[in-house]
Amino acid sequence: KNEVEQSPQNLTAQEGEFITINCSYSVGISALHWLQQHPGGGIVSLFMLSSGKKKHGRLIATINIQEKHSSLHITASHPRDSAVYICAVRSGGQGGSEKLVFGKGTKLTVNP
Amino acid sequence: DGGITQSPKYLFRKEGQNVTLSCEQNLNHDAMYWYRQDPGQGLRLIYYSQIVNDFQKGDIAEGYSVSREKKESFPLTVTSAQKNPTAFYLCASSIGLLSYEQYFGPGTRLTVT
Numbered sequence: 001k002n003e004v005e006q007s008p009q010n011l012t013a014q015e016g017e018f019i020t021i022n023c024s025y026s027v028g029i030s031a032l033h034w035l036q037q038h039p040g041g042g043i044v045s046l047f048m049l050s051s052g053k054k055k056h057g058r059l060i061a062t063i064n065i066q067e068k069h070s071s072l073h074i075t076a077s078h079p080r081d082s083a084v085y086i087c088a089v090r091s092g093g094q095g096g097s098e099k100l101v102f103g104k105g106t107k108l109t110v111n112p
Numbered sequence: 113d114g115g116i117t118q119s120p121k122y123l124f125r126k127e128g129q130n131v132t133l134s135c136e137q138n139l140n141h142d143a144m145y146w147y148r149q150d151p152g153q154g155l156r157l158i159y160y161s162q163i164v165n166d167f168q169k170g171d172i173a174e175g176y177s178v179s180r181e182k183k184e185s186f187p188l189t190v191t192s193a194q195k196n197p198t199a200f201y202l203c204a205s206s207i208g209l210l211s212y213e214q215y216f217g218p219g220t221r222l223t224v225t
Contacts, residue, residue, distance in 0.1 A: 004154065033213070041200055043216035086154070099170075100214070102154030 003027050006087050006103040013110050019074035021106045023087030026068065030098065034061050034072050035086040037105065043086070046072070077110045084108070115139065116217035118203050123222045125197075133188045133220045135203030143209045144186040148172060149200040149219075158201075161186055162209045190222065197224045 007022045023032070034046040047054050047061040049070075054061050058077075063070040074081055087103040116137045125131045137144065143162050147155040157170030161180040175194025180186050186205075190197045203217040 002154075035216075041202075041219040041221070043202060043204075043219075045213050045215065048213050088155075099157060100155075102156075104152060104154045 002103070003091070003101045004087055004089055004103040006085075006106050008106060009104070010107045011109070013077050013108070015078055015110055015112050017077050017110075019077050019081070019108065019110075021072045021085050021087075021108070023070045023072070023103055024068060025070075025087075025089045025091075025101075027089065027091040027101070029065075029068075029089040029091045031090040032063055032070050033088040033090070033100070034070075035088060037084040037086060039083070046085075074108075077108075079110045079112050082108055082110050116203060116205055116215055118201075118217040118220050120220060121218065123220055125222070125224050127224055128192045129224075130189055130191050131197075131222065131224075133190065133201055133203075133222070135186045135188065135217060136184055137186075137203075137205045137215075137217075138184060139205055139215060140183070141205035141207055141215070142183070143206045143212075144180070145204040145206075145214065146170075146176075146178065146186070146188045147202045147204065149202060155202065158188065160209070190224075197222060 005024045031050045033048050037043045058075045060073040084105040084107050086105045088100045119134045145160045146158040156172050159178040161167040177189045200221050202219045204214040206212040206214045
């Protein structure tokens with residue numbers, strides 16, 4: 001079982017819809033990242049959070065540490081939101097060093 | 113503009129050849145990372161460097177080598193020993209090691225035939 005699981009793997013929506021992408025993890029973490037990867041391959045960091053909720057424009061990220069679960073919400077989705085959204089968790093590695101563990105990503109397509 | 117540059121965007125090599133991927137940052141970040149991305153898989157850490165002249169193996173370092181002679185530069189060499197080198201390679205940097213947000217470069221797609 002992967003340490004970081006994202007759902008759904010693929011998501012198709014109509015412009016204007018409310019989008020939710022989920023991330024569950026099985027390890028203790030110190031922080032969780034949400035990243036956005038556009039078709040060209042470049043990755044942009046959207047959020048880094050360790051508790052509660054963060055909002056940036058139409059994007060909202062929440063995390064529940066007890067349930068080991070995070071969600072990324074997109075309000076009023078737009079075709080330009082089409083991308084792969086990646087969840088990554090920062091957890092303790094071997095010898096006490098931390099590392100980032102990445103989910104496989106959720107591919108979002110927003111149709112006009 | 114501050115950022116991370118990777119070159120080239122696409123790279124083609126014959127099997128058995130070593131190839132070096134470039135990564136440069138002008139963000140004044142101490143930490144730099146190399147990741148590999150394969151279809152249907154999450155990013156995997158190849159090597160990372162916390163400071164100049166120091167670097168550590170990540171989860172999949174076999175068949176790769178790096179150097180960190182300058183703060184701004186962290187080149188990755190894919191050697192002929194890497195069994196499946198065809199992949200998308202991403203370089204990233206952060207202010208400090210792992211405790212901070214990582215900034216990613218545009219990536220290099222390497223195809224070895």
